[in-house]
Amino acid sequence: MMHKIYRYRNLSFKVPDETEVLLMVEFISDGNLGHTAINVPGSGDSEIENSGSVNIGIGSNLRGDKTTVSTEVANLIPQEDEIRVAYRLNGQLIKEHVNLKSEADKVKIILYIKFPEP
Amino acid sequence: MKLNIVCFLLALLPVWLTAQEKLSKLLPPSSPASGILGLQPTTVLAPKSYQALETALFSNFNNNSGSIVPNDFALEFTPYWTQNHSLSVDEYLYPKSSIDQVIRNSSFSIASTQSFLLGDSTLSNALAFGYRTTFYFGNNKDREAVELFTSQLSMDQKVESKIVSEAEYLIENKKTANQKEFMAAIRNTIINAVYESGKYGRLKEAEEFAEDILAKSALIPPLDTAAPDPFLDSLYSLIGQKLSTEIVFNQFKTYVLERYGFSLDVAYAGVLNFPANKFESSYIVRQSFWVTPTYRFKDKLGFLKVMGVIRYEWYNTGYYNSYFNGVKTYENNLDYGLSVAGEFMKFSLSIELVGRKSHSELPAGNDAEGNALYRKEQNTDFQYIASFNYNLTDQVVLSYSLGNRFEPVLNPHNTLVSLLMLNIGFGSPAKKDIDWEQ
Numbered sequence: 001m002m003h004k005i006y007r008y009r010n011l012s013f014k015v016p017d018e019t020e021v022l023l024m025v026e027f028i029s030d031g032n033l034g035h036t037a038i039n040v041p042g043s044g045d046s047e048i049e050n051s052g053s054v055n056i057g058i059g060s061n062l063r064g065d066k067t068t069v070s071t072e073v074a075n076l077i078p079q080e081d082e083i084r085v086a087y088r089l090n091g092q093l094i095k096e097h098v099n100l101k102s103e104a105d106k107v108k109i110i111l112y113i114k115f116p117e118p
Numbered sequence: 119m120k121l122n123i124v125c126f127l128l129a130l131l132p133v134w135l136t137a138q139e140k141l142s143k144l145l146p147p148s149s150p151a152s153g154i155l156g157l158q159p160t161t162v163l164a165p166k167s168y169q170a171l172e173t174a175l176f177s178n179f180n181n182n183s184g185s186i187v188p189n190d191f192a193l194e195f196t197p198y199w200t201q202n203h204s205l206s207v208d209e210y211l212y213p214k215s216s217i218d219q220v221i222r223n224s225s226f227s228i229a230s231t232q233s234f235l236l237g238d239s240t241l242s243n244a245l246a247f248g249y250r251t252t253f254y255f256g257n258n259k260d261r262e263a264v265e266l267f268t269s270q271l272s273m274d275q276k277v278e279s280k281i282v283s284e285a286e287y288l289i290e291n292k293k294t295a296n297q298k299e300f301m302a303a304i305r306n307t308i309i310n311a312v313y314e315s316g317k318y319g320r321l322k323e324a325e326e327f328a329e330d331i332l333a334k335s336a337l338i339p340p341l342d343t344a345a346p347d348p349f350l351d352s353l354y355s356l357i358g359q360k361l362s363t364e365i366v367f368n369q370f371k372t373y374v375l376e377r378y379g380f381s382l383d384v385a386y387a388g389v390l391n392f393p394a395n396k397f398e399s400s401y402i403v404r405q406s407f408w409v410t411p412t413y414r415f416k417d418k419l420g421f422l423k424v425m426g427v428i429r430y431e432w433y434n435t436g437y438y439n440s441y442f443n444g445v446k447t448y449e450n451n452l453d454y455g456l457s458v459a460g461e462f463m464k465f466s467l468s469i470e471l472v473g474r475k476s477h478s479e480l481p482a483g484n485d486a487e488g489n490a491l492y493r494k495e496q497n498t499d500f501q502y503i504a505s506f507n508y509n510l511t512d513q514v515v516l517s518y519s520l521g522n523r524f525e526p527v528l529n530p531h532n533t534l535v536s537l538l539m540l541n542i543g544f545g546s547p548a549k550k551d552i553d554w555e556q
Contacts, residue, residue, distance in 0.1 A: 005351055037279040045283075070282040072275035
């Protein structure tokens with residue numbers, strides 16, 4: 001089965017300077033095993049194992065460079081037909097990735113996110 | 119003409135299904151409903167495939183018309199897997215309770231035939247309905263194998279995601295001007311990610327890993343900062359190969375499909391006959407309850423599966439007395455036996471040997487005090503059937519069975535089994551089923 005890379009550019013999330021940003025990765029489909037690494041401007045990079053959430057910093061610290069989020073997902077169970085992963089910032093859905101396993105059952109999902117002022 | 123059309127459609131079917139790029143391999147048909155209706159000759163119910171929906175067409179070359187048009191079909195549906203539940207791999211492999219196992223593995227089947235023969239040789243409609251579920255009994259070795267695969271794959275994913283995130287950050291934010299600067303910048307990330315993962319015990323080994331990637335990066339498409347994806351994709355491929363992620367993933371996936379150990383299938387099915395071909399005039403003529411323990415061996419014997427069977431079958435003797443005048447049936451039938459199956463790439467072979475003990479209690483008048491008396495009639499029988507199954511594609515299985523079955527209710531001397539079956543899976547949607555614009 002193919003291994004594929006999915007890139008999602010031009011994502012944006014407006015956030016005030018002092019507001020903390022919580023990134024949530026949710027494995028919606030069954031039987032996924034995965035890991036997510038987040039690179040933010042400056043220090044404060046973080047990771048999430050499988051589904052979970054992490055505080056990536058306050059708005060003012062996320063300006064300038066784009067933040068990159070990279071998730072490795074492998075789907076291991078025969079009953080599941082798709083890989084479906086939701087990314088949320090402070091509870092708001094920013095991207096839902098979906099691909100059929102017939103296309104790839106082991107994928108890299110890469111997000112590029114800008115955090116402008118409101 | 120009819121034969122030609124069917125042959126043409128059957129020839130097209132594998133091509134069409136291949137074009138849909140389906141997933142896990144389908145297994146030969148074995149639903150409880152088709153079993154009790156006699157559409158499939160074997161007594162042992164093999165474990166269900168992983169398809170949410172599958173159907174089977176049956177055709178018996180022995181019929182008089184010479185046609186291979188199937189008028190019998192079976193359908194099995196597993197509702198749980200039609201929705202997402204965000205189950206982790208651990209939750210999937212080790213359900214918290216037996217109830218979870220029952221719910222996840224519950225499948226419902228129906229089968230129908232227009233050729234249900236009555237005692238006077240008239241054809242009638244019959245409908246069978248079935249249910250089954252599976253219990254898997256994990257053991258320590260299974261746990262150890264799963265933990266090892268999980269930790270190896272997680273470790274590799276952690277390394278890759280950290281390197282990818284940093285590499286994409288450097289390129290997207292134009293932190294490096296060319297490939298040389300980029301490789302120099304990513305080198306430390308590779309060393310730290312590999313060393314911190316614990317994949318290699320010593321820092322020197324992590325440094326050697328990074329140096330090897332740097333050396334091989336000269337052989338991949340060069341970095342074009344205006345269109346960096348081909349270079350980055352090739353770099354990630356190099357890292358994945360060095361980590362052997364694909365090998366670990368494929369081994370884990372295969373193990374999940376073929377976990378060794380003990381499992382137990384429990385199934386029930388009943389047959390509803392419409393002797394006058396009217397819906398309001400129906401009888402439950404036969405009911406079966408199966409218990410099928412299965413053991414899959416490990417390592418070199420991994421291709422081998424041994425299944426036992428205990429089946430209790432109840433016949434509605436009142437119905438048989440009415441519609442099968444003069445034919446002998448036994449109310450209670452207990453089948454017990456064994457099936458050995460070997461799977462070799464695209465084909466599998468199974469042999470089953472099943473014995474049957476039957477008995478009925480028949481009225482034998484009254485005693486001196488007017489109490490009803492009964493006499494017990496008993497019989498024994500034996501069935502042996504070999505089945506050959508071939509996966510035409512991952513979603514189409516052709517099966518052929520040959521052997522000697524239990525004496526049928528009609529024509530008890532006609533025990534030869536020579537049956538061809540076609541099983542078709544509909545478990546996964548095709549690419550066109552997803553709206554990629556969302």
